[in-house]
Amino acid sequence: MDQRISHWVDGRTRPGTSGRTSPVFNPAVGEVAAEVDLASAAEVDDAVRSAKQAAVAWRSTSLSKRASILFEFRQQLSSRADELASVITAEHGKVHSDALGEIARGLENVEFAAGVPQLLKGGFSEQAATDVDVYDIRQPLGVVAGITPFNFPAMVPLWMCANAIACGNAFILKPSEKDPSASLLLADMWQKAGLPDGVFTVLHGDREAVDALLEHPDVAAISFVGSTPVARHIYETGTARGKRVQALGGAKNHALVLPDADVDLAADAIVGAAYGSAGERCMALSVTVAVGDVADRLVEAIAVRLPKLVIGDGAAPGIDMGPLITGEHRDRVAGYVDAGSGAGATVVVDGREADLPERGFFLGATLLDHVTPEMTVYTDEIFGPVLDVVRVDTFDEGLELINSNPYANGTAIFTRDGGAARRFQFEVEVGMVGINVPVPVPVAYYSFGGWKASLFGDTHMYGPEGINFYTRGKVVTSRWPDPASSQVELGFPTNR
Template identity: 45%
Template sequence: MRVLENFIGGAWSRSSGTTLLDVKNPATGECLAKVPLSTAADVDAAVKAAQAAFPGWSATPPVQRARHLFRLREVFDAHRDEIAAICTAEHGKTLAEARNDFGRGIENVEHAAGIPALLMGQGLEDVASGIDCHTVRQPLGVFAAVTPFNFPPMVPLWFLPYAVATGNTFVLKPSEQVPLSQQRIFELIDQAGLPPGVVNLVHGGREVVNAFCAHEDIAGVSFVGSSAVARHVYRSAAEAGKRVQALGGAKNFLVVMPDAEPSRSIAAIAESIYGCSGQRCLAGSVVVGVGEAYEAVREGLLERARAVVLGDGARPGVTMGPVISAAHRDRVVSYIDRGVAEGARLLLDGRGAKVEGYPHGNWVGPTVFDDVKPGMVIATEEIFGPVACLMRARDLDEAIALANRSEYGNAASIFTSSGRAAREFQRRVGAGMVGVNIGVAAPMAFFPFGGQKGSFFGDLKAHGPTAIDFYTERKIVITRWF
C-alpha cells in the first residue's frame, strides 16, 4: 500500500510520524493509500525550508513570480480530468462536481497571476511642501494553511497562489481524509519549476495544526473547517502574534418569496442542498417558504429530491455521491433521528439508503423535513449532509428574522422577482455572502470569500483583494530631498 510523503524543500520525504491512516474511497470502501500523521518536527523542517527560500523568492520581481503562475495554470489545465478523477475517488462527489472543484481553484491561480497590478501601492506628491508620500506592499515570510475535506483541489488554491504571488513562502496541511488530490497537485507544482522551498506540503492532523499556530517563524495561518476548530485556530495563532483567517461552519437559509420564478428557483434550491451530498459550507440547509410559497416549495423540492440518483460519483448518470466517511454518515443519520424526535415531519427519509453493488459505501439519501421550528437542533446546528429543513414565514421580515437568529452567518439566498425584496434582504440579512436567485452564493476568485458571526474568525477574508491585504504588509514612505 502506498504511503504518502511530505514535500519539503523541493523534495519528497517520509514523515517522522509513525501513525498511518487509511485513505478510503467512500463509495466502495477501498483503501487507496496510507497517510501519515506528521509531527511538529516535520512542520519545523518545512518551515525552515520555506524560510530559507523566502529571501530569494521575495526578491524575485512580481512579473517573474507571475510567470511561474502562468506555467502552473497551464500544467493544471492539462491535468483537469486526472485531478477530478482523483478527487471523486477520495471524496465521492460526482466527476462533474470534481471538475468544477478544481476549475474554481485554477481561477484563483489565474487571478493571482495578475500580481504586478494587484500589488501596486499608492503615492502622492507634495503632501506638504517638498514632501512626497507613497506606500508599498511587502511580503511577511512563511504562511501556512489548513484545509478541509469537502473541496480537496479547490480550497488550498484559495491560499497558495496568493501567498507565493505576493512573495511569501508557503506550507500546506490538506485534510488527512482527502490528501491524494494535493499530493498530485504538488507533483505538478514541482514540474512547473517553482524554486525549492517556496511551497511545502505536510500531511497530518491535530499536531500539525497546533504546530502551525505555535511556530514562531510562521507569519500567518489560514484555516477552513468547523467553527469549533476555526475558533481554536484563531485564538491560538493570534495569541502567538500571527495573522489569522479562520473560516468556520454554516447554517445557510434560502428564502423563497411568493413571486419567485417556480421551476428555476426549486432547481437551484435542490442543487444547493443536495450537490456534493450537502458537504459544502455554502450548501442550503433551511428553506423558508414565505406565505403562499410554502406549499409549492415543499412539493417541488420533494419531487427534485426523489429524482436524485445516488451512487458512485465516477459512474455516469449519478447525481449525488456518498458522504465522506462511515463516521460522518452516522453523524448525519443522528441528526435525522433528532429531527424526528423533536417533532419535525419527515417527508423523505435518507436513512438506510443503499446502492446496489456498493455495500461498503457511506450512503445517506436525500432527506426532507417539514414543519421545522426555529428552536429545533436540525434548524440550528450544521448537519453537513443532504438534509433539507422546511420552515414557514408570514412575510419577508419574519424570514429575515429567522435567518438572523442563527449563530452562523456564512451565506443566505432569496428567490424573488421583486427588486425591493431583494434589496431589503441583502441589506438586512446577517450573512457574508448573499445570493439573489442563486442557490450557492460562491464568489469568483476576484471577490472575497467569507462569512460573518460564527462562520468567520479574523479580519481579512479569503481570495480576491483581501488576500493581497492578508499576505502583505503596507509600508509608508515619506520623502523630502534637500
Template identity: 50%
Template sequence: MTIDVYLDAVPHWIGGAAVESSDGPRTDIHDPATGRVLRSVLQGSAETVNDAVNDSRRAADAWADTPVPARASVLHRFRSLVVEHTEELASIITSEQGKTLPDARGEVARSVEAIDVSLSAVQQLKGEYADQVANGVDTYSFRQPLGVCVGITPFNFPIMVPVSMFAAAIACGNAFVLKPSDRVPSAAVRLAQMMSEAGLPDGVLNVVQGGTETAEALLDHPDVAAVSFVGSTPVAREIYRRSAQTGKKVQALGGAKNHLVVMPDADLDAAADALVSAAYGAAGQRCMAVTIAVAVGDAAEALVEKTAERARAFKVGPGAETEIDMGPLISQVAINRVRGALERSVEDGGKLVVDGRERSAPGDGYFIGPSLVDNVSVKSDLYRQEVFGPVLGVVRASSLEEALRIVNDNPYGNGATIFTTSGPAARRFTRGVLAGSVGINVPIPVPISWFGFGGWGDSRFGDDGLNYDAYRFYTRSKVVTQRWIEPTQGLAPHFVAAGNQ
C-alpha cells in the same frame, strides 16, 4: 518525473521532493464509495513541521526579492498544468473525497479561476504615491510579503481551497506550508509537484501531512507569520485564538447554516431546482450548501411538494459512475451524524417528508440519500447546528420581515439567497440580511473569484482574505515619507542638512 500519488503511503513534500518515512504513525485513507482502504498517509511530527517551516523560511527571502512578473510567470505555467491535467486531478478528488466526476471537474475549474485572480497581484501590489504633502515632502506606500504562511484545509475541496490559498500567497512573495486534510492528502502532493514543474523554487511550497498534532505544531511555530484555515466553527474559533495569541495574522473560516428564502411570487419550479442542487450537491458537504429553506406565505405547500419530488429522483451512487447526482459522504462518522440529526428532527417536531436513510446505495460505501424535513423549528438542533450532509430543513414564515428575522437570528452568516420576482423585496433582503455572500434567484451565492469571499458571525474569525482580497491578507503595507534637501550652492549637502535641523 511524476510522483505516484497512489503509493502505499502518501508522502510529505519538502524542499522540492517527496519525503517518505518508514517510521511514525500513519492514518488509513478510505474510498468513500466502497469503504475499502486505499492507502495510508504519513502523520507529520513536530520535527517534520520544523523541517518544512525552516526550509520555507530559507526560501522566503529570495522568493520575496523575485520580481512580481517573474512570480506570475510561474503561476501562468502552473495554470496550464492544472488545465492539462484536469481529468487526473478530478479522478484523485473522486477517489478520496467521493464527489461525482462532474463536480470534481467543476472544482478544478474553480481552482483555475483562483489562479487567474492570483495573477492580478501584478496590479494589486502597486502602491500609492502622494506628491508634495508638505513643502518638499512626498509620501508613498507599498506592500511586502509576510514570510512563511500556513494553510490548513478541509476534506470537501481537496484542490480548490489549497490553490486559492497558496496561489495568492506565493504570488504576493511568500513561502507557503500546506497541511491538507488527512482524509484527502494525495491532491496536495500532486499540486506541489506541478508547482515545481512550473519552475517554483524548492521550499517555496511545502506540504506536511497529518492531523491535529501536526496542525498544532504549525500554529505554534515561531517562524509562521500567517495562518489560513477552512473547516468547522469550533476549530476555526480555536485556531483564531491560538494564532492571535502568538501574534500571527489569521483568517479562519468556519461552518454555516445557509438560508434560501422563497417568496410567494417566486418561480417555484426554479426555486425547487435550486434547492435540490444547493442542498444535495456534493452530498451537502459544502460550506455554502443551502441547509434551510424559508418558505414565505402560501409558497410553502407547493414548494415542499416540488422539492420532495426532485429529491426522490436524485440518483445516489459512486462518484466515478456516470449519471450519478450525488456521491457518498466522506466517512461512516458523517453517516452517523446525519442519521442522528434526522432522528432528532422528528423528536423536535419536524415532519420527515423524504427520508434519505431509505436510499443508501448497495455495497459498503458511505451512502445516504437526500432528506427533506418540513416544519422545522428555529429552536431545534437541525436548525441551529451544522449537519454537513444532504439534509434540507423547511422553516415557514408569514412575511419577508419574519423571514429576515429568522435568517438573522442564526449565529452563522456565510450565505443567504432569495427567490422572488419583486425588485423591492430583493433589495430589502440584500440590504437587511446578515451574511457575507447574498444571492438573488441563484442557488448558491458564491461570487466569482474576482470578488472577496468570507462569512459573518460564527462563520468567520479574523481577517478577510480569500479570492480577490487575498493580497491584503498575505502582505503588509509600508508607508514612506521622504524629504530630499537640495544643497545650497557652494556647501556640502550634509552641512545644509545640519544647518536646517
C-alpha cells in the same frame, strides 16, 4: 493496500518519520485505499526551516517572473484538471463533474493572482512637502500556512496558496488527512511550473501538526477553513502568538422563498445547492424558509425531484450524488434525521430508505418539513444531504429568523420582486447573499467570507482581502533636495 502518502518538502516527496499514520478511504466502496503520514512537531519545524530559507530568495524574485510562473501553473492546472478531478473523486467521493467544478473555481483564483504586478501597485505623492515624496509598498510576510478541509481538497488550497505565493511568501499547506492526495498533485504542478523548491510545502497531519504550525515563531500567518469550534481554536491560538489569522468557520445557510417566486426555478436551484456533493459544502443550502402559501407547492416540487437523483460511485457516469466522506460521518448525519423526526419534523423524503449501493458511505437525499428553530436539525451544522423546511407567515418573520441564526456565511432569496430583493440584501446580516442564485460564492476578484460565528477575525478569503492578508504595508518618505541647496542647508563646505 500498500500505498503510502507522504509529505512534500524541498521539492520532493519526503516519507514521514513520526511513525504515525491515518487511513485514507475510498468512500464509494468503504475500504481503506492508502495510509497517510502524520507529521510530528519536529517534522513541522524542519519544513518551516526549509520554507524560511526559500522565502528569502522568493521575495526578491521579480513580479514579472512570479506572474510567469503563475501563468504556467494555471496551464498545468487546466490541462491536468481531469487527472486532479479523478484523484478528488477517489478520496472524497464527490462526482467527477463536481470535482471539475471545484477545480474551475480554484483556477479563477490562480488567474486573479497572476495579475500580481497590478495588484501590488502602491500609491505615490510627489512634493508632499518641499523636496519630499511619500509612497507606499506592500511586502510579503515570509512563511505562511494554510489548514484546509476535506470537502474541497483543491479549491480551498488554491484560495490561499495562489495569492500567498504571488505576493512573495513561502506557503505550507496542511490538507485534510481524509483526502490528502490532491495536495501532492498541486505540489507537482507548482514544481513543473518553475516554482523554486521550498516555496510550496505539503505537510500531512492532525492536531499535532496544526498546533505546531500555530506555535511556530517563524510562521507569520495562518489561513483556515473548517468547523466553527476548530476555527475558534485556530484564531485564538494563532493571534495569541502574534500571527495573522483568517479563520472561516461553519454555516447554516438559509434560502428565503417568497410567494411570488418561480417555484420550479427555486426547487431546481435548491435541490442542486442542498444535495450537490452530498451536502458536504460550507455554502450548501441547509434551510429553506418558505413564506406563506408557497410552502406546500415548494415542498412538493422539491420532493418529486429527489427520487430522480442517481446515487453511486462518483467516478461512474450519470451519477448525481456520491457518498459521504466516512462511515462515521454518514451515521452521524443519519442520526440527525432520527432526532428531527423524534422532535416533530415531518420526514417527507427519507434518504435512509433510498436505493443505495450495498458498499460505501452512502445516504440518500433527505427532506424534512415543519422544522422549528429549537430542533437540532436546525441548530447544528449537519454537513450532509439533509434539507430543512421552516414555514413562516411573512417576509419579516423569515428575515428575522435568518438574522437570529448564529451562523452567517451565505444566504439566498427567491423572488420576482426587485424591491423585496433589494431590501433583503440591505437588511440581512449575512456575509454572502444570492438573489435567485442558490450558492453565492464570490468570483475571484471579490473576497469570500461570512459574518458572526462563520468568521473569526475580520479578514475574508482570497481576492483583494487575500492580497492584503499576505502582505504588510510600508510607507516610505524620501527627501532628495537639490544638490546646490543641500550644501548650504546641511552645512557642507562648498568645495566638498
